Amino acid sequence: MTCLPRKQHLQFRGPIVHYIFLLLYNWLLHFRLNIQTHFRAKLQSLEQKMEKGQLRAYKAxxxxxxxxxxxxxxxxxxxxxxxxxxxxxxxxxxxxxxxxxxxxxxxxxxxxxxxxxxxxDTGKGDTxxxxxxxxxxxxxxxxxxxxxxxxxxxxxxxxxxxxxxxxxxxxxxxxxxxxxxxxxxxxxxxxxxxxxxxxxxxxxxxxxxxxxxxxxxxxxxxxxxxxxxxxxxxxxxxxxxxxxxxxxxxxxxxxxxxxxxxxxxxxxxxxxxxxxxxxxxxxxxxxxxxxxxxxxxxxxxSVNLFKSDNDACIKWLNERPKGSVAYVSFGSLAELEDEQMEELAWGLRRSKSSFLWVVRESEATKVPKGFIEETSEKGLVVSWCPQMEVLAHEAVGCFVTHCGWNSTLEALSLGVPMVALPQWSDQHTNAKYIMDVWEVGVRAPTDEKGVVRQVLVKQCISEVMEGERGKEIQKNAAKWKELARKAxxxxxxxxxxxxxxxxxxxxxx
Incomplete structure (x- = not known):
């Protein structure tokens, strides 16, 4: 192989160096544009996430x-x-x-x-x-x-x-x-x-x-x-x-x-x-x-352990006059004795008011036979419902409740008068406050067996939803609703x- 003279070699290398320099310059320019595009996209993504609340600076x-x-x-x-x-x-x-x-x-x-x-795998069950x-x-x-x-x-x-x-x-x-x-x-x-x-x-x-x-x-x-x-x-x-x-x-x-x-x-x-x-x-x-x-x-x-038919409950309430419905629910745990369930059912039937009654599936067999069919024109029985939405509905005039603390706070916060039928645990103390301290309801009296009889169920609902005492209870309920909001x-x-x-x-x- 013949070697080029040094002068010719340098002359030949000049264009090559220039060409490589141009390639490197173009590559750097392209790289810079890519980097700018990448970081611009990243910044836009971060801004979008911040707008959607997906990326936040937390205090703790x-x-x-x-x-x-x-x-x-x-x-x-x-x-x-x-x-x-x-x-x-x-x-x-x-x-x-x-x-x-x-x-x-x-x-x-x-x-x-x-x-x-x-x-x-199994949950606690009956443990x-x-x-x-x-x-x-x-x-x-x-x-x-x-x-x-x-x-x-x-x-x-x-x-x-x-x-x-x-x-x-x-x-x-x-x-x-x-x-x-x-x-x-x-x-x-x-x-x-x-x-x-x-x-x-x-x-x-x-x-x-x-x-x-x-x-x-x-x-x-x-x-x-x-x-x-x-x-x-x-x-x-x-x-x-x-x-x-x-x-x-x-x-x-x-x-x-x-x-x-x-x-x-x-x-x-x-x-x-x-x-x-x-x-x-x-x-x-x-x-x-x-x-x-x-x-x-x-x-x-946002989280429920029970399924409810929200649309059916609200549609039914929409068809009732303002303040005409007694909403009845005993929460997620309370279990009524068969005799109490029967007395409650017939008390609701005898009442002048319409009723929406939540009976969990585990309690459904305690409802008197034929009751649902006999009362279908004035009442609706469901296995679960959106309680807050129900209590906020204008058709609801009172809440027949077991006085669990969540239910009590919800009724107070929405200004709904209560008929208290406490069953166990803290509910008796809550019922005391509902009637005698906050004065937003009545406590249904029980007999020697601890059962609220149907005539008293009817009487208590009437007392809260009608008459002079009912007006005072409703006034107090409105007061606590406002204080809850302010808090x-x-x-x-x-x-x-x-x-x-x-x-x-x-x-x-």
Missing amino acids: HCLILPYPSQGHINPMLQFAKLLDHKEVRVTLVTTRFLYKTMHSSGSSCAAWETISDGFD NIDIYLERFRQVGSKTLAKLLEKLSNSGSPVDCVVYDAFMPWPLDVAKKLGIAGAVFFTQSCAVDNVYYHVHRGLLKLPLADGQSQILLPGLPALDPLDLPSFVSDCGSCPAVYRMLVGQLSNVDKADWVLCNTFYDLEEQVVDWMAKLWRLRTVGPTIPSNYLNKRLKDDKEY VDEGGSSDKNIDEFIAKLQTQS
Whole structure:
């Protein structure tokens, strides 16, 4: 091969270098344009996500763990929505079995995670409550700790575990990992106060024979039958009694005590209990659409363990005059005796009012034979319904209720008068307040067997929906509705308490 002279070689190399330089320049220019396009697209994507609320700067991260039942999930899920609205990241936690059985409307306020209660495949079923709670404590503690570690390792550590008072053990798990803990009470402060005095031995049980009144700080004078049923009759269900009193077992170690109530509703007892702990009222935790509409499209709790025919209920109500319907429901757990169910049914038939009666599938066989057909022109019986939407409907004139705390708060928040038929647990204390303290309803008297007879069912509905006393009750109901709205509105007592809770989390995180 003949080599070119050096001069010719340099002359030949010049165009090649220039050509390579042009190629490199064009490549760099193209690369720069690609980078600009890529980052512009990324920026647009981030902006779109921020507009949709998919990407946010959070003030803190709360893990919320309700006891696995409808009445406990609802208020704590609603609290989660309020935190999310105030720019707190929320992780909701339930058991693996319950997660598989939930009916969700697709609420996007929080991510769901699961832990084990030891009954992942079958649920607790008829398992003894003592056995279930102990198994849940053992297995739940381990799986909750793993979940908290997973969230920490993913770059989003939890700042506070908000746990249901029915399960004290999540606080122990949180403390071991250096995380703050806030206990969330889903019953009234009045009831919590009773359990506190029992737990501390300040209210001696069983009650003395002939004891006519119980005097506790912050509460009105209570008759024995005004106390929670597991206190007035502490031997009726020892396992549940231990669980309810056990709510206070480690409450002194909690960083916060949050209560689903509002200050004006229970002012005296809240003031007294706030001397013991950092207690704050954060309720009523019900969908915002029925209070102040601060949360967009917040019309329901978003999670149900029961299926309901919403359209049929509302269509039926739409055909009824204003204030003409007695809405009857005993919640997700209460079970009426056959005799009480029959008396209630015939009382509704004898009443002048139309009625919408929720009878869960598990209770359906207790409805008297032929009753549904005989009353089809004035009544509708369903297995479940959208309670908030029903209570808000103008056709509803009163709520015949078991006085569960969620139902009581919902009726108060919507200004619906009540006929109280308490069955068990905290419901007797709530009924006392409904009739004698808040004066928003009447308590149906029972006979020596503890049954409300049909004539009294009819009489109580008539008393609330008609006559002079009914007008006074309706006026009081409207007053509490307004006070509930003010509590959760911007600057209201519950709203300020939630803001304070968040601010403290920010300083510690």
